[in-house]
Amino acid sequence: METRYDPQAVEQRWYDTWEERGYFKPRESLTGKTFTISMPPPNITGELHMGHAMYTLQDVLIRWHRMLGDSALWVPGTDHAAIATQNVLEKQLAKKGTTKEKLGREAWDRLVQEWYATTGHTILQQMRRLGFSADWSRNRFTMDPRYVEAIRYVFVQLWKEGLIYRGPRIVNWCPRDQSAISDLEVQYEETDGQLYYLDYPIEGGGVISVATARPETMLGDTAVAVHPDDWRYKDLIGKTVILPILHRRIPIVADEAVDREFGTGAVKVTPGHDVTDYEIGERHHLPILTILTLDGRMNVPEVPQLDGLPIAKARPQIVEMLRAENALQKIEPYRHNVGHCDRCGAVIEPMVSAQWWVKMKPLAGPAIAVAEMDELRFHPERWREPYLSWMRNIRDWNISRQLWLGHRIPVWTCANGHAVAYLKDPTECEQCGNQQLSQDPDVLDTWFSSSLWPFVTLGWPEDTGDLRRFYPTQVLDTARDILYLWVARMVFLSLHFLHVVPFSDVLIHGTVLAADGRRMSKSLGTGVDPLDVINRYGADATRAWCTYFGTTGQDIRFSEDKIKSYQLFENKLWNATRLLIRKLPEGSQPLPIDEATLEPADTWILGRLSAVTRQVSSGLERFEFGPAIDALYEFAWHEFADDYLELIKPRLGQNETALAVAIHVLETTLRLLHPIMPFVTEELWQRLPHEGETIMYAPWPLPDETIEDERLMDEMAHLLEVVRAVRNLRHSADPRARRQPAEVTSPRPLLTQPVGRSYLATLAQLDLNGTLPEGMPQSVVVVGQTTVRLGLPVQAQNQRLRAELQKKRREIEVLEVKLNNPDFTGKAPKAVVERERARLHEAQQAAERLSGLLGENPEVR
């Protein structure tokens, strides 16, 4: 074996073996339980980013449950991501100087199919590099024929139940994509703009001033609104205003939505292009005028010089026209929120348009109830409230998009105007038999299809074996940005169609940020490719990093140092293994441990192993992965390698017990670590004596409380503390005098028994059996009740002792004040008071011994 572990030489080989042998498929359950996770399907818009590496958390859970003996299934797949993919493809076309319109529908569809075939594959390969143990044989795509059938089924059912309707409403319109998008897909950004104060003349004299950030929309005004209780405008309510430029007569209405404090307290009402105004318009039955085209140009034939201009060009012209009519009072700088399309960045225009909607109120009720009753839990728990409040304030869901990519809405209308949703493409109208049918041109919101993911991937609506066996799933892990967009919708659709929650625990992992704290994004150049990271540090180290930070609930700055430290950890495990296996003949069977021959150090490490086992299990159970890997790192590196292996080195040649214990502890540690770092653990496990053909199916370790001896732990801790103090002392002494005899005076058993003395000798490299020569200068160190003398001349010996004594005295003082306070002794728990008393006692003893030593050593003074 080399002295260094090389992940690149190991990882791919093991992954291929696992996959060939079918280890990722669920096996028979040993516990009677199944454990299922539905992988959030990555968009096939390209390649994975560090956010996808966080799916490691899912693999940790899956691998852990597989070892527990559950029938564990991780269902992978990809999402066609209608709008996102369309954007990517359109950009590619633009680079070639063409557009989808020039290409035509058929060529476009071919292009889409090619894209699916190639990128889907890339993503799956990347996930393999991460070591994901998903069952690839069950891989699904949201465009699979059976998936399409399921979507149709859901649509038709909802249609039949009257939960789907079509109608004109104001929607967020993306002029670039020329499609409606949902509220959740609008990104607001603070933008510096201007606030224009316009004077609208009132019929019969006077003017009313209104403020607007979008003066061009005044052409679509159909009213002016004021607050009903606003004394300034009370007399104007019901009067008529003459709209400048067009000279249209529009009413002044009173509406509570108006904010008296803002601007002039009077607002122009443009129901066709503003959400609030649309609602005011509904309340006052105002006409809706559409003055923009779908691609964001002015649509005002009555003003020829403006008609057809893009908004940005029309605005200054309108301002000029208003100024000419003396209708422009002033312009102020104004900072406000402007909505942008999540996917393409274009400025969103509210538009009235006919769209398909799902009635949400009936669906939301059960989705609220399950969270309230804790059938649906969130980790961290604080995500429960945002989920609930979103569900409680939910609005109808716009499920139609005007895109070229996606699932077509399965509604056909006949020549007689009968619109019906069909499961299968119809040849004649269900209602009148008419054969002139045309399908609705719109496609479905991507989230409509992906919200069926956990159950459709298992075969629903067919009653499949997989569905019965693996549904509902247990855990859903995702980033917080799709909590409403996706998670919430899976919940209500599963409850509606399958009457169960799709998963019982929602794990929200942190978002990976760039090292400087900015968002990772390709356009900012802050993105990090997980494959790069894997190529440099290996998949295990990358996974360990994800695991450590993933479940803290905080966002995570990308930090290579920490990833690198896990690679060093692998190296530590590698070398510990190397040390042990060279003491063994090739192909050894696991060595039995003869309990009768255990020495204190052996019992200690076995006890610590048991405690760590418990810690790791409980961390995984509570979705607190960070503490779990931390405990393993600390234990394996420091307690096992630094302390235990060093302790037993003198015994390794002669004594089988030490070797057997060491191998057992290492092998168990590898099993505990396997869900997080699958490759290095498999590689080392295979080299150690083991039972079974893969660590993936090795049993999950259980703690053994009977071997955990608290007094022994305490003794060892003290022993190690003494050793540290001795080394410290030696460190400050003359290096040439390293090996010197020593005397230890201690009431602690491990230090007074020969066996304890030998450990100390090993660790501190001191000859404890030697006696100090008469009159030799001595160094003295006091640790609790133990005193160690070394035959080392140490400068400023008494100065050091005096400093220590000072420290002890301060401690004693603080403790005495505390213990003399009757409030403390009376009110604090007994155990706490006792502990403080013990501390005081120990400090007093140490102080006494220190002052004694100062008295007896005049020659070093």
Add this chain to the structure above:
RNA sequence: GGGCGCAUAGCUCAGUUGGUACGAGCGCUUCCAUGACAAGGAAGAGGUCACAGGUUCGACUCCUGUUGCGCCCACCA
């Protein structure tokens, strides 16, 4: 306008029910080519836990407020 999160060692971050700040990684100081590992070992230095009040015998931890970052929701044009 509401809500949430974060401010702890030079840097990046842990810290589970209030009881000596147990800290980790990187960095820093000193020593060590000793037969697992120099991608290592050993010993160290480094903290008024953002600030101000309050509750408590005791607060990094609970409450109130302040400041600075970040995020979410919302129809102030």
